Amino acid sequence: MLNKEALKDTMKKIIKIDYGKTLEKAKDHEKYVALSKSIMEQIVDRWIGTKETYEESKEAYYLSAEFLMGRALGNNLINLGIYEDVKELLNEMNIDINKVEEIEEDAGLGNGGLGRLAACFMDSAATCDVPLTGYGIRYSHGIFRQKIVDGFQVEKGDNWLKYGDPWSIRREENTVLVRFADQIVKAIPYDTPVIGYGTNNINTLRLWQCEPLVDFDFELFNEQKYDEAVRGKNKAQDISRVLYPNDSNDDGKILRLKQQYFFVSASLQDLIRKHKSLNRDLLDFAKYNSVQLNDTHPTVAIPEMMRLLVDDEELSWEDAWEVTRKTFAYTNHTILSEALEKWWNGYFKRILPRIYEIIEKIDEEFIRELKAKNYEKEKIAEMRIVRDDMIRMAHLAIHGTYATNGVAQLHTDILKETELNDWYKLYPERFQNKTNGITPRRWIRLCNKELSSLITELLGTEEWVKNLDLLKNLEKYANDEELLERFLSIKDEKKRELASYIKKNEGIEVDDKSIFDIQIKRLHEYKRQLLKAFYILDLYYRLKENPTMDINPRTFIFGAKAAPGYFRAKGIIKFINEIANLVNNDKEVNEKIKIIFVQNYRVSYAEKLFPAADVSEQISTAGKEASGTGNMKFMLNGTPTLGTYDGANVEIVAEAGEENNFIFGLRVEDIKEMKDSYDPKKYYEEIPALRRVVDTLIDGTFSDGGTGMFYELYTSLLEGASWHTADNYFIFADFNMYKDAQDEVDNAYKDRLEWAKKCWLNMANAGKFSSDRTILQYANEIWSVDQNPIK
Ligand SMILES: *Cc1c(COP(=O)(O)O)cnc(C)c1O
16 A cells, blocks of 8 residues: 655655755656656556566567557556545645646657557556567657647647656666668667556556767867757657558658668567576577567567577578467558558668569569469469568468457458458458457546546445446446436546637637537547537537527537548648637527547547546448547447447447447448439438538538648548549438437437446446457457466
């Protein structure tokens, strides 16, 4: 248990040593650092103990270019079980814990769902005593900070390390060298403890920072050539300088390739060094190590492992291939063709020539394997790894690993039956499903303490926080009116909190009694923020025509970042903000509807949004959203889904009941059937309401500030654009069905208790979506690692 006096003393000491002042004079960020470091002091022994325990048997490693961790302090206090004690202690010291929590910068080392999944997995593995270490890059700048100026997205640098990072420890002694054809750099690991909930285990997230071999060229400096003297240093630091803010395609190509190879090579060297230091035979490597590739970004691990084993460790090619293929497993996150990573082999030849030779050899052997199985020429050309001078990373990843998994049942089915069908036929035993999950610690226990207390009170124990299936026992209260009233009042409280946060951050007053209808996720055409925008604009016009229309007041909330080079996504942001401007300033309607686009949506903002939601918008084109995890966060906080039959939505309604959610629109089969004959113009012509809102893109209703964004959006819907057909994401075809579903929502909300029951049943059936379940499936069904609690 917490020794308050000791913690207080440590805090005071740190403030003296680090800042040369007394606690009373310390700034909020200094108090934050001092408190965090004091917590670090308390956990170091357990952290060391965990490492020693894990080394006795097999361990798993998660290689990911992204870890979207968010803030650490609050979560660590919750997981250590000392949040209330620390709050009290700070109170005694006249410090408001909320202020200290709010000063922490998010560790935004990821773009969206994929990076946040990695973060949830780290929390779950630690909580479940699963020996899992995360490996990634310590970007000095994470995902950009977003501002909205005149309705446009503006990107600012994210200097998350400006006050230092009290949660990481630099491990100089574990530095390794990474070699490119034109550059040798140092990879220096920073370790962050990952504290499990209700366990003594503390896992590790190891992020590599890139530094030069020498800080500066002394001779050049002496000759007063200052810029040249630090050129090598800058070039090295560039490698871990920024997270690429792309969800969907690859820019800054060579630098990005260097980033991938940098962290992969450093991680594998680290693993081999450790394996050898424990006196283990390299032929047994896969007996002690399983390495998960989070999407194709770390796939260069396969040829790099071959290089390390063959060139450095002098294993035969055959032995090395056996070890490599049994070590790695691959997670597929998308079937969007523009997101399937391909590399021009010219970059590899230039930067990583030996790696390229190895890839070519793997490809040649693969072709031989297919020929031996009597595959036809065309099929071989389709499946081989290098074709038309492009290296297809997904092919390398499936071929060079022992398991390939999708991230929700529907997604895995599509992979097996359509997208990767050739591969499924070749290696059926390698394909698995692992439906994504979210950690209940951050996504309810931390961000919704009020609802958590109610659950604990009803269940008589906090055990549900690490065994989320226990929520099922709450189903029996679904008709308990008194309880539902309490449940509703918690939702009201979270809505008031969000409203005041929005007032402070966006400067807009919202009606906290209105329906909070929320869509928060990266801005992408397939996620169809535009469908929601069209719906709202249509509703606005209907309200203007019929001012007495009887609807529940509604606040439509969006939060989304667009990749800086994704012109059309930025156009959609501007369009939403133009609609917001029109609606929010129209006195005739703004008692009934309002639109808020929150700036800089990120993990810490998400923690305020999910608990306050009445409606969860999950309206992607069927077949396009591999899983989604935002949908699960809403569900856990008692929010019905308004969504398509896509990704994990399918499993959510299977758990919570279709009658407690609002499912609409085309399904995967419908779209497959329509595919070639789809004519959006037909819908445009036959649905006047649709036509009216689409035309606002070009008829002068709104201004895009002369950027041409709106015209471009319009033509993409009606004419198609260079790289896709008209209305590629079936917004027009789903418009009326979405509208009907929205009407149903409005109707259902009128009966407050019936509504509360739906919310309650969603929450009570969210157990399946704990990432504890997901991580234990990875541990058992892919990695074969055992849960290993420390003594
Ligand atoms: C959960 C989460 C996501 C993923 O949301 P989806 O709706 O699944 O795309 C993205 N960003 C943040 C900050 C999140 O917390």
